[in-house]
Amino acid sequence: MRCCGRRWGRLAIACWSASHETPHAPHPRRPRRGITPALADPIAPSDPDDPIARQFVPDSAELDFGEDERADPIGDEAHAPVEGIVHRYPDRVLLKLTDICAAYCRFCFRRERVGKGSGLLQPKALAAALGYIRAHPQIWEVVLTGGDPLVLSARRLAGVAAELAAIEHVKILRVHTRVPIAAPARVTPALVRALKASGKAVYVAVHVNHSRELSRDARRACARFVDAGIPLLSQTVLLRGVNDDARVLGSLMRALVECRIKPYYLHHGDLAPGTAHWRTGIAHGQSLMRALRGRYSGLCQPTYVLDIPGGHGKSPIGPQYLRGDAGCGYQIEDFKGQRHSYWKS
Template sequence: MIQRTAARIEAHNPDSWQACLSRSVTTPEALLDRLGLDPAQWLSGAAAGHRLFPIRVPEPFLARMRPGDPDDPLLRQVLPRTDEVEPQDGFVPDPLEEQGAILTTGLIRKYRNRALLMVTGQCAINCRYCFRRHFPYHEQRLDPDQRRQVVAALSANPDIEEVIFSGGDPLAVSDRLLHQWVEALNTLPQLRRLRIHTRLPVVIPQRVCDALLAWVAESRVPVVMVVHVNHPAELDSNTRAALARLKAAGVTLLNQSVILRRVNDSVDTLVELSEALFDAGVLPYYLHAFDPVAGAHHFHVSDDEARQLVQALLPRLPGFLVPRLVREIPDRASKTPIDLFP
């Protein structure tokens, strides 16, 4: 009851994460206006992409963009473009073939001892390169009965030792619901880790609130949080403070990035990103080769280019700050490392 009351008070705080989320920019016109960009030059392309995949940009993330710069690396991740409506061979709606790996509603099992729990289809930010931008989230919604079915399915598969909160963004739902999930999963004796894949502590640092830290502390098993940062400009003082609170609570912090054309496809940017992450208490984990999702071909960086970038990182960073370059290939038993020296 105390936690529920605290959550209600937090939700009515104008500086709370819920309030920040509610004030997100949701139209191309508003985004262009806020950044002082000429609507005549950018609006037609942005409107076309927006109709296919609606724009959503939280205020704290928008505040880190450079006004008047259409090539700002944070803006490029969220501004729709005409390229999104131009079909390209090889770019498909479900590049990872996840819909064939659904164990039960809301539960995706791609690997032997790990399963993805689709906590929600909501996100705080709509990244234009998202490999799930076409995912039928409405078919995977979890009501209370289906949540019980998920726990029963996990119980019937004792070789699943790690559950990964995913989505959407799992931290886009209430801490009350997340606490209920943790309580249910704590009943599974085989569970060794709870992993959370999220962008919210980066795009809305206020999301790391007392209620979140409370249910994290109640988890029987260690909590690993994999955040998603693509560019060092995404890490401001508020983000670093939020990550410090998670680390102080005992959460293991890792980062996964996607290699993106004209966002982070330079050696200097990737070096700066790894150093900034380490300074914030986060270890680089994966650098994902680009998934060929329909509507995002303009972000594509070839595997050869990605390989050359990571090769160039090796003499400039200690090994523990060099992310693993990987590709996810449907039906493989794990992520597939890309050989740096074929």
């Protein structure tokens, strides 16, 4: 697979970055660059604030590294007992099959690693990772990630699924991917069958940050999963200049639900090097969540989370609506921001 759509990508980058101080000189820490035709086509070259270009076109601000930023912002390495495995929570593991993506998000929390290694988890390392899963019966869920696992061939995915099918204590297979958005043609019947071959309950979490990413082809790709009985979830990163507006974020959540994708997580930006210009304040993120709750269906509500630096896991950081205690009673805030007393314990 050609992951970068070079001809379209160069055209979009050349047009859009004409109005930006984009770094072109070699830099030892510059992350991999790449964009697909599916993502490049909607870019408006004349718009300096294009929300898709902002996610994929390099900007000179990426060369500014904050003191609090780190190469491994969510602490994967602290929970990696063997290559390819991250075991942070007791009942689930990440299985990182590849460091390749269909397109490379500039704000990626693994930007220091993706697109820079050998590409695939090698057979010996994969065998050790599967052996680790077999040896830990508390593992109920395996999350395929990377990189993006859906850049792999259907044959290779089916092979991994078959190995997991033989592990009785694994009940759930979750896939984290941007492929239905970035390269929708890859979502073929063979690929869908490969995931279902595990015999497990399969969920696919799709990374989407703006409603314009949900092209007609992307919607069709997502429908192939849902029509085959694979539920879809969404993961969205809160990004300054992309979706940090209540109407923009609400439009995305509605578009996801219309595509039969349940909004799952809204991620606060991680402390990856050179990403400060994308991060918003937590208070602003909370205000967006309040706006969503007041104006949009419950189906459109993601959980706003922050990955605690150092590998301590995700915590919800959404706004609080309940104050007080059982002894003195509670004050509960409604969707209009008005407070009401509640005396029951």
